[in-house]
Amino acid sequence: MKDDQNDPLFSSQGAGYGRGQGRGRGRGRGGRWVGEYSLVEPALLAFLTQESLHGYALLEKLENLGLGAINPSVVYRILRDFEEIGLVQSNWEDENTQGPPRRIYALTHEGKAVLEHARISLKDTVDRIETILEQINE
Numbered sequence: 324m325k326d327d328q329n330d331p332l333f334s335s336q337g338a339g340y341g342r343g344q345g346r347g348r349g350r351g352r353g354g355r356w357v358g359e360y361s362l363v364e365p366a367l368l369a370f371l372t373q374e375s376l377h378g379y380a381l382l383e384k385l386e387n388l389g390l391g392a393i394n395p396s397v398v399y400r401i402l403r404d405f406e407e408i409g410l411v412q413s414n415w416e417d418e419n420t421q422g423p424p425r426r427i428y429a430l431t432h433e434g435k436a437v438l439e440h441a442r443i444s445l446k447d448t449v450d451r452i453e454t455i456l457e458q459i460n461e
Contacts, residue, residue: 363393364401365441371411371430372438378402378426402428410434 363385370376370384381402382395405411411434416425430438 362388363390363398364405365438365445366390367398367401367405368410368430368434368438368441371428372435375427375429377416377428381428405434410437 366385366388367381370381376384378395378399382391382398385391385393385398402411402413406413406428409431411428412431413426413428416427
């Protein structure tokens with residue numbers, strides 16, 4: 324199993340956020356990308372690899388993944404946390420919009436590195452799920 328203590332999303336010290344106490348045991352968010360809420364974080368980073376987007380566009384993409392039940396305030400809190408720890412940066416949209424100005428989010432170099440770690444973690448999780456499904460189907 325990969326050691327997650329050097330990853331800012333998994334760390335229980337300083338830069339980590341919303342992960343609860345400890346190393347993913349017991350109640351709380353844990354240190355693995357499992358479950359509907361914890362899929363939101365890598366999905367947001369993945370969406371931002373392709374283009375810079377505002378929050379509403381990110382919410383639409385989550386909806387398309389079947390994660391539309393997530394409260395928008397949770398998504399915006401994640402984006403603020405990502406910005407605070409340096410995974411994304413944001414700027415106000417320069418172009419005139421029909422409504423108020425929108426904050427546009429872009430992935431940083433550090434965000435790309437964390438996304439690569441998430442890719443590996445998600446792949447490990449998929450492998451575990453496939454193993455369990457094989458046991459169920461026997």
